[in-house]
Amino acid sequence: MAEYSRPNTLGRALSHPTLIETNDVSPPNVQLHPRRRRKPSSCSSVENLDRVSTPSPENESRVLVINTGGTIGMTLRDTGYAPKANALVESLRKLPILHDELYARQTYLYEYYKLENTLVLPPSKLNKRIIYTILEYSPLLDSSNMTTDDWGRIGKDIEKNYENFDGFVILHGTDTMAYTASALSFMCEHLGKPIVLTGSQVPIYELRNDGRDNLLGALLIAGQFVIPEVCLYFYNKLYRGNRVTKVDASSFNAFTSPNLPPLATAEVDFKINWDTVWRANTTAKFQVRTELNRNVGLLRLFPGITASTVRAFLQPPMQGVVLETYGSGNAPDNRPDLLEELSKATNSGVIIVNCTQCLRGTVSASYATGRVLMDAGLLAGGDMTPEASLSKLSYVLAKKELTLDAQKKMMAQNLRGEMSADLEGAKLCLSDSRFIQVIAKSLSVSCKEELEAIRDALTPSLTCAAAKIGDTEALVALKEMGSDLRLGDFDGRTPLHVAACEGHLRLVQYLLNQGASVHAKDRYGDTPLCNAVRFRHKDVVRLLRKTGAHFSREQLEEAGSELCSLAASGDKEGLDIWRIAGADLTRPGYDGKTAIEVAQAAGNKDVVEVLNSYMNSKTMNGAAIEFTAKPALL
Ligand SMILES: NC(=O)C[C@H](N)C(=O)O
Structure with missing residues (x-):
C-alpha cells in the first residue's frame, strides 16, 4: 500500500507536541464543514482506498x-x-x-x-x-x-x-x-x-x-x-x-x-x-460566566459540633455556605448556641443553604429540627447535591449586579435542572412539565414565548378535562406545575363550571379552596351556580351559596318563567333546588303569573303545599323579598 506522506504542517507540528498554546484550535481560514478537497485521481490506485466511504461534511x-x-x-x-x-x-x-x-x-x-x-x-x-x-x-x-x-x-x-x-x-x-x-x-x-x-x-x-x-x-x-x-x-x-x-x-x-x-x-x-x-x-446567545466567588464553603454537621467551630467557619470573608445537615434537613433544635451563630451569619448577609448529608432525598420542613434552620434564615437546598449547591453559590454570589435578595431568589430557582423540588413554596412552572415539553418538541417549539403560548392554550383544556371526570389528583398535579385553576377555556368555562355540572362536590370544594371564582361567567353568562342548578346537584348548590354565589338580577328576573314551568309539571325537586340557590319562588313568569298560581291551576297539590310553606317561612324570617302573590288555598 502506497503511503501518503504527511503534509509538512503535520511534520512540524509533531516536533512541537504542545502546539496549541493559544487554546484556539479552530483551523485558520476554515469554516465549519466546508467541502474538503477530495483525494487526487493519482491516488485512485491506492490499495484499500475504495473501501473507505466517501467523506462528506454531512x-x-x-x-x-x-x-x-x-x-x-x-x-x-x-x-x-x-x-x-x-x-x-x-x-x-x-x-x-x-x-x-x-x-x-x-x-x-x-x-x-x-x-x-x-x-x-x-x-x-x-x-x-x-x-x-x-x-x-x-x-x-x-x-x-x-x-x-x-x-x-x-x-x-x-x-x-x-x-x-x-x-x-x-x-x-x-x-x-x-x-x-x-x-x-x-x-x-x-x-x-x-x-x-x-x-x-x-x-x-x-x-x-x-x-x-x-x-x-x-x-x-x-x-x-x-x-x-x-x-x-x-x-x-x-x-x-x-x-x-x-x-x-x-x-x-x-x-x-x-x-x-x-x-x-x-x-x-x-x-x-x-x-x-x-x-x-x-x-x-451562549456565553460563559467565568467569575466565581471563592468565599464559599461546605460545613458538615456532626453530633457535638461546637458553636466556636461554626462561628469560626462563618467568619468574614465567608459569603456562602452549604450546611450539610442530617436526614431531611435537620439540625439540633436544643442547641441555641449553634442556632444563634447561624442566625447571626444569615442576618449579616451570609447565604446558608441547607443540604442533606444523605445520598438520596430532599430537605423538607417536616421536622421541628428542620424548621429551626428555616427560622435561622437558611435556604432549603431541595435535593441538590452538595457539589451542585456549592458551585451554584459560587456562581450566584459572583453576580455582583444582583442584590442579596435577588441572589437568594436565584439560589432557590432551578437554574439548570440541578434540583427537582420546589423551594420555599415556589412551584414548578408548567413549562417544566414533560407533557408540555413533549408537545412543544413535536411542534418544534423552542422559544419561551411559544412554549408559554402552548401552555396557556392547553392549561384550561387539561384542567377542565380533569374536572369533568372528577380527578382531583390530576388537578393537584396541574396546579403544582403552575397551572392557574381559575382560567377558563375558549368558551370561558372554568374547571369550577365543569365540576358544578358534574356534581363533583369534593372537587368543587378543592377548587374553591384554590381560589376558583364562583362569579366566573362563561360565554353564555352562566355561573357555576347556574350549572349546578340546571343539573340539580343540591350539595354543590349549597356549597357554592355558602361561598357567596348568587344569581344576577337578570337571572332572577328570568327565573319566574322557569319556576312556573316547574310548578306546572309538578316538579317539587326542581323548585327546591331553585330555592336553595337563592331564587325568589314568588317571582312571576313572563305572563305575570307566579309558580303557586300555576300549580293551583294545574291541580298540583303537593307543589302548592311546598310553595305555601316556603312563603310562610319567608314571612317568618322577615325576608327582604316582597311577595307578589298571596298564600293560596286549595
Ligand atoms: N480516577 C481519577 O481520575 C482519580 C485521580 N486522582 C484524579 O481525580 O485526577
Missing part, C-alpha cells in the same frame, strides 16, 4: 476534547500515579477503535486541519464520522489540584471554540469531576451543545482499563446527539453533570446520580431519555 461532526488530566492519562511513577504530558494523542492514534488512520489520510484530515492532534473515529452505527481535536492543558492535573481558575479556563476555551465544534468532551480526573461538572453547568449560560465530562479509574495505557470505553462513549454522545447540557459520562451512563457525585474509589462504576435518572444509557444502542434532557427555553 455525515461528519467535530468534537473538541479538552484534556485537563486525571487518571485516564496517568502513568505509574516512583511517586505514584501522575499525569503524563504529550502522550495521549499518540497513544490514541494507535488504537483502531479511537482512530481511523486510513480515513484520516484519504480525506487529508491532517492537511486540512493543520493540527497534529486531530483524530477521527471509525464510522458509528448511525454512520457518523466524529472528528475530534485534542487540546491538552499544561500542566495536566490530578483533579485534586484543580481550582476555580481551572474551571474558568475550561469555560473560556469552550466559549472560544464554541462555533467550530458540535460538542465538547472534557477529560478530567474523577475525584473532583462532580464539582467541575456542576460549576460548568452554571457557568455555561444558554448552552445549546453537549459538554461531556469523562475520565477513568484506570489509565488508558494499561491493558485493562475503563478509559477507552468512557472516551469512546463520550465522543459518540457529544458528536451525535444535541443534548444541550453539561453532562458526565461514565460506565455506560450519561448523567446530568450537576446531579452526580462520586461514590466509589475503586469501581469502574464510580458515579451516581441519586435524585435524577441518567440522561442516556449506552447499551446495544444509545438510549436517550429525552424527557429528562434539559431544555433551555431560550433564544439568547
